[in-house]
Amino acid sequence: MKQINLESLSERAYNIACSHGFHDVELSDEHFLMLAISELSEAIEADRKGKHADVGTFKASLLGKHMCSDESWFKVLFDELIKDTVEDEFADVAIRLLDLAGLRKLYLHPMTVPVQKSCIANSMTVFCFDVVRVLYEKVDLEDRMCAVISWLFEKCENEGIDLLWHIEQKMQYNDYRDKMHGKKY
Template sequence: MENINLNELRNIAYKTACEHGFHDKRLSEEHCLCLVISELMEAVEAERKGRLGKKCKSRFEMDYNRYPALVEEEKRFKCSFEKNVKDTLPDELSDAVIRLLDLAGFRGISLESASNDINSEYMDDIACMYSKLSFTEAIYSIFTKPIVDYQYLSTIVNEMIFSIFALAKHLGIDLLWHIEQKQRYNELRPKLNGKRY
């Protein structure tokens, strides 16, 4: 796995969220973490429906590269993403990480700890641990981390991001690729992604 700099991804996620109106008013930690949990629950639903996204990356690239001279690049990207990636298990996990990256940007949290852990052998140990759990048990272990004192928000955010990356590794998901594609897709979306918040 290539070295991951989560602080760079954090800056992109936070900038996009600001540009799309997600920080027009101050949000509580509970609000932000609830939205992370909702993304993790959408990942559970994707897994239950069999939308595992095992071939979504190759299908996306095939569709995206099909008619480069005939179709505008932005339209090819959006259509290919919506057809092949959107609402799959990897897409929902990337949504959860992007929500955490945005929270880290909003609260000025460094993600150096999670970056270091993702780029270490510790990642293999945690990915192996997830092989002993069902998918729902793994998701539960990730989203129960916030149930502590918020003075440790930095630790919680770093641990949750690392845990999602470890689960993705166990599942054979290139989570960095999915985050990068989803961030690009989010840049093309309307204010608040067409939702109330």
């Protein structure tokens, strides 16, 4: 089984968000949770369109010869082969939640991603609806965050997606982006 240090991921997501201006203004938990929910909607749209990451080509192309900087080449390949796919959007959901955990200094215990397939075999829409329902509950934020992040890893495991790899690639991509990623918030 694969050990995942959520605290380390949370710290990195939070630091990248800070360095890109996402925490220059104090905002509510609901603001950040809604941004995570919007990423779930984007995952549904990617699924409806059958958009999945081409990880093999991405990895092979990163190793190949190219005529620009490593950062530029990474961004070009990411835009072409990973961005706006189901995997990328699930990584965005996780990063949004990890960032909020870092901001609020929530404890996300190290978790183990289950190898055995779970009951997270629901359709994409039902899975995302269940996640939204948990995010909306008025119980401890830390508990909600741990539950949803765990569900994301389980769903991805069930779908054959290496969510940790996608989170790491997306954080690298985000680190290369402009302030606020060119957005208002």
